[in-house]
Amino acid sequence: MVVGLGNLLLQDDGVGVHAIRRLQEDPHPRILLAEVGTAVLDSLHLLKWADKILAIDAMAAGGKPGTVYEFGVQEVEERGPGTSLHELSLLSALRFLPQNKPPEIRILGIEPKNIAYGLDLSPQVQAALSEVTRATWEIVAGWQGIAAS
Amino acid sequence: MAVQTILIDPVTRIEGHLKIDVKVDTVNGVPKVVDAFATGTLFRGFEALLVNRPPEDSQHITQRICGVCPVPHGMAAVMALDSACGVTIPPNARIMRNLVMGANFIQSHILHFYHLSLPDYVNGPEMPPWQPSWPKEKQLDANYFNGNYIKALEMTRKAHEMGALFGGRMPHPPTYIPGGFTTTPRADRISKFRTYLGELLSFIQTVYLKDVNTVAGTYGEYKQIGQGPGNLLAFGAFDLDAAGNSKLLKRGLVTRGSVQSVDLNKITEQVKYSWYADNTNGLRPVSGKTTPNYPKANAYSWLKAPRYDGAPCEAGPLARMWVNGDYQRGISVMDRHLARAEETLKIGKAMQGWIDQLAQGAGGPVYTRCSMPTSASSYGLTEAPRGALGHWLQITNRKIGSYQVITPTCWNASPRDSAGKRGPIEEALIGTPVANIDQPKEVVRVIHSFDPCLSCAVHVMRPAQGGKIFALGHVHGPDRSRAPIREEHLHPEADKGSPLEI
Numbered sequence: 001m002v003v004g005l006g007n008l009l010l011q012d013d014g015v016g017v018h019a020i021r022r023l024q025e026d027p028h029p030r031i032l033l034a035e036v037g038t039a040v041l042d043s044l045h046l047l048k049w050a051d052k053i054l055a056i057d058a059m060a061a062g063g064k065p066g067t068v069y070e071f072g073v074q075e076v077e078e079r080g081p082g083t084s085l086h087e088l089s090l091l092s093a094l095r096f097l098p099q100n101k102p103p104e105i106r107i108l109g110i111e112p113k114n115i116a117y118g119l120d121l122s123p124q125v126q127a128a129l130s131e132v133t134r135a136t137w138e139i140v141a142g143w144q145g146i147a148a149s
Numbered sequence: 150m151a152v153q154t155i156l157i158d159p160v161t162r163i164e165g166h167l168k169i170d171v172k173v174d175t176v177n178g179v180p181k182v183v184d185a186f187a188t189g190t191l192f193r194g195f196e197a198l199l200v201n202r203p204p205e206d207s208q209h210i211t212q213r214i215c216g217v218c219p220v221p222h223g224m225a226a227v228m229a230l231d232s233a234c235g236v237t238i239p240p241n242a243r244i245m246r247n248l249v250m251g252a253n254f255i256q257s258h259i260l261h262f263y264h265l266s267l268p269d270y271v272n273g274p275e276m277p278p279w280q281p282s283w284p285k286e287k288q289l290d291a292n293y294f295n296g297n298y299i300k301a302l303e304m305t306r307k308a309h310e311m312g313a314l315f316g317g318r319m320p321h322p323p324t325y326i327p328g329g330f331t332t333t334p335r336a337d338r339i340s341k342f343r344t345y346l347g348e349l350l351s352f353i354q355t356v357y358l359k360d361v362n363t364v365a366g367t368y369g370e371y372k373q374i375g376q377g378p379g380n381l382l383a384f385g386a387f388d389l390d391a392a393g394n395s396k397l398l399k400r401g402l403v404t405r406g407s408v409q410s411v412d413l414n415k416i417t418e419q420v421k422y423s424w425y426a427d428n429t430n431g432l433r434p435v436s437g438k439t440t441p442n443y444p445k446a447n448a449y450s451w452l453k454a455p456r457y458d459g460a461p462c463e464a465g466p467l468a469r470m471w472v473n474g475d476y477q478r479g480i481s482v483m484d485r486h487l488a489r490a491e492e493t494l495k496i497g498k499a500m501q502g503w504i505d506q507l508a509q510g511a512g513g514p515v516y517t518r519c520s521m522p523t524s525a526s527s528y529g530l531t532e533a534p535r536g537a538l539g540h541w542l543q544i545t546n547r548k549i550g551s552y553q554v555i556t557p558t559c560w561n562a563s564p565r566d567s568a569g570k571r572g573p574i575e576e577a578l579i580g581t582p583v584a585n586i587d588q589p590k591e592v593v594r595v596i597h598s599f600d601p602c603l604s605c606a607v608h609v610m611r612p613a614q615g616g617k618i619f620a621l622g623h624v625h626g627p628d629r630s631r632a633p634i635r636e637e638h639l640h641p642e643a644d645k646g647s648p649l650e651i
Contacts, residue, residue: 089277092276092278
């Protein structure tokens with residue numbers, strides 16, 4: 001399962017959702033592409049079926065805008081509590097699922113340039129979508145049992 | 150003990166942004182709330198942006214006032230448009246409008262109890278969003294309630310999916326149009342709707358009602374706390390005939406426990422303590438004006454103060470159930486929760502009857518041809534899950550000349566009026582005991598019982614000097630970067646500083 005996180009109304013913060021829309025142009029039959037946005041708890045019924053999750057989200061790590069990072073979930077610092085259920089992190093939401101078979105989680109982060117009201121991505125982040133798409137299918141191809149199908 | 154100020158900003162687990170400022174003093178050895186100020190921190194500019202648009206746009210635009218109760222905005226808008234056109238809609242359109250709005254009520258009521266209110270009463274498991282929280286004084290089974298919290302997430306999703314069968318999508322269904330509805334009742338959708346409704350009714354009866362009663366029984370003192378002004382107002386909703394004379398939830402006003410009829414001419418909006426121009430004070434909504442005036446001496450809210458015959462009125466499920474004669478035990482925090490749960494069942498059961506009617510008359514029309522007049526004055530009154538909702542429309546040159554919306558939370562969370570009378574939430578807070586001033590959970594319980602909904606927007610507030618600030622989480626870790634949205638974007642004259650991000 002590939003999930004796009006972030007707020008579509010805050011420009012580059014919504015890059016995860018933009019990425020999912022790009023990926024949906026050429027979907028894979030065994031990969032669920034989900035626009036989760038900020039409704040993380042509302043996606044539990046989808047997350048519970050996933051044995052592998054790739055999350056795509058804006059990631060402020062200090063690089064140049066549009067830089068794409070790939071890392072494991074253990075490398076992310078847990079965000080503090082938000083003021084709204086819309087701010088619940090993916091990791092927090094996953095704790096609601098049975099813990100006997102936790103899904104394997106990878107993350108693709110994209111360095112944002114503009115985070116303010118607006119629907120459009122900055123040119124740098126828009127340009128990074130092709131790299132996000134390439135990296136997504138590369139990661140997915142490495143998932144056991146997926147590549148062959 | 151000197152009077153201490155508690156500032157709760159933002160109040161979390163509500164829709165939108167609300168700031169509550171309460172004064173606590175020790176009366177007969179018990180610290181209690183002695184004064185309260187409710188601040189809507191958001192300017193809602195919808196009225197202004199509707200002017201000069203085609204009247205039909207109001208249905209779509211006003212739904213965006215809120216993502217939790219959009220359907221009633223669509224309903225109120227389309228009722229005003231039907232009235233302007235002088236059209237009578239066919240029975241199937243009326244029923245499908247009711248069914249989609251009913252789905253919204255069920256979704257919102259379940260969400261309000263399990264996801265917005267329950268964490269006030271139950272020490273949930275050690276994980277967000279249950280934590281961080283203030284420890285509760287009573288023990289309720291955390292694992293049991295967490296299980297139902299998750300089950301309720303599934304139920305709210307299914308209520309949305311049910312509404313989308315006829316509404317096309319949820320939230321913000323585009324199917325409400327003047328003259329009727331845009332979709333026809335196909336047999337497969339009727340059948341799916343029945344299946345969803347059956348599952349939801351089973352949850353409401355065997356889980357939701359039981360859990361509300363458990364919480365109300367455990368926290369019995371909250372049947373005495375949070376009364377408010379004692380006036381209850383309902384516009385009524387879910388028309389049962391073409392003229393709307395018969396409604397599932399009736400229109401009425403309750404003062405001193407007795408039900409009276411509603412005279413719309415007695416509704417005014419007062420702005421003495423609101424950030425609007427003083428020359429717009431006391432207007433009736435049909436000629437209402439929304440003229441911002443910020444800053445303004447003594448004003449403290451972006452909400453106006455609607456009043457009925459000069460009196461503050463509480464709106465919501467308790468008001469509706471009282472007017473209907475279905476629930477008249479009392480007015481308090483727990484009475485609001487109990488009435489809301491019982492109303493959920495009442496609406497769900499009525500929906501079963503409506504879906505049967507729809508199945509019997511499925512071949513009938515869903516639309517009556519109508520045309521928009523070049524000028525008209527009309528209104529649409531209905532109920533949102535959280536209370537009475539009114540839209541007032543003026544059409545001039547076939548465009549919207551003016552538009553006024555009075556939301557339920559304007560009634561409930563209103564500031565003081567011209568006579569200095571507090572709004573219902575402010576009044577309900579008076580006398581609330583506060584055992585620990587550093588953890589004013591009693592205050593939050595009173596506020597949440599009203600299910601306040603201040604339309605979603607990002608806004609920035611500054612802490613008051615010397616106030617206690619309970620901002621539950623302004624911390625964002627490195628996995629999400631949000632540039633602060635500065636207050637000066639909203640108020641160019643505001644001084645520069647380092648704002649708190651909400």
